Ligand SMILES: *[C@@H]1O[C@H](CO)[C@@H](O)[C@H](O)[C@H]1NC(C)=O
């Protein structure tokens with residue numbers, strides 16, 4: 089099976105943490121974490137990655153008609169969600185962090201860390217350098233969090249994040265890794281494996297907020313993670 093099959097897998101956990109979806113105009117920003125289902129171009133910035141949607145006919149139905157790094161012919165769920173709440177699609181984090189003029193970079197309307205092939209359980213990954221895994225995505229978010237605090241102050245960042253949408257689409261590549269590894273299948277039942285995925289996801293997301301300095305923590309987000 090070609091590696092590309094991994095990034096096409098449609099079975100993923102979709103978790104959208106949002107606090108004010110009903111008041112669409114109140115959503116100031118969207119932060120996207122996950123895999124190829126919501127990747128909007130991050131993998132194009134990974135030098136070693138083969139998991140890139142940068143050739144025809146990806147993007148053929150996209151407004152630009154060109155490959156955009158999305159693993160689809162047109163818009164993906166990240167685009168549709170952004171459209172729904174009246175925001176521009178959150179740009180790929182790596183496109184911003186590689187910008188030579190750092191002062192120009194703004195995370196105020198959100199950013200996407202999603203990466204084709206990404207997994208939540210990094211230790212099951214034979215393709216270590218090809219994707220930005222969830223742990224790394226959360227680390228990138230910590231950097232963004234600090235940057236926001238510098239730009240709009242601690243309470244400004246808290247206010248912004250407490251009203252923002254966090255969209256997380258990840259898990260399909262972990263399930264594929266399980267189905268392909270007889271070692272994993274011998275060690276754990278499918279139920280145990282999925283349970284460990286859920287625990288891991290919770291721990292990784294919660295980790296950031298517990299580590300954050302108190303004045304920078306968004307209480308609503310923190311409460312959501314405790315559930
Ligand atoms: C930086 O920002 C200025 C003013 O907003 C803009 O004119 C310029 O094109 C930007 N440069 C880059 C590299 O995005």
Ligand SMILES: *[C@@H]1O[C@H](CO)[C@@H](O)[C@H](O)[C@H]1NC(C)=O
Nearest residue numbers: 268269270271272273274275
């Ligand atoms: C898993 O178990 C099967 C059947 O018992 C065995 O043939 C196979 O070698 C095992 N795989 C690994 C990686 O241990």
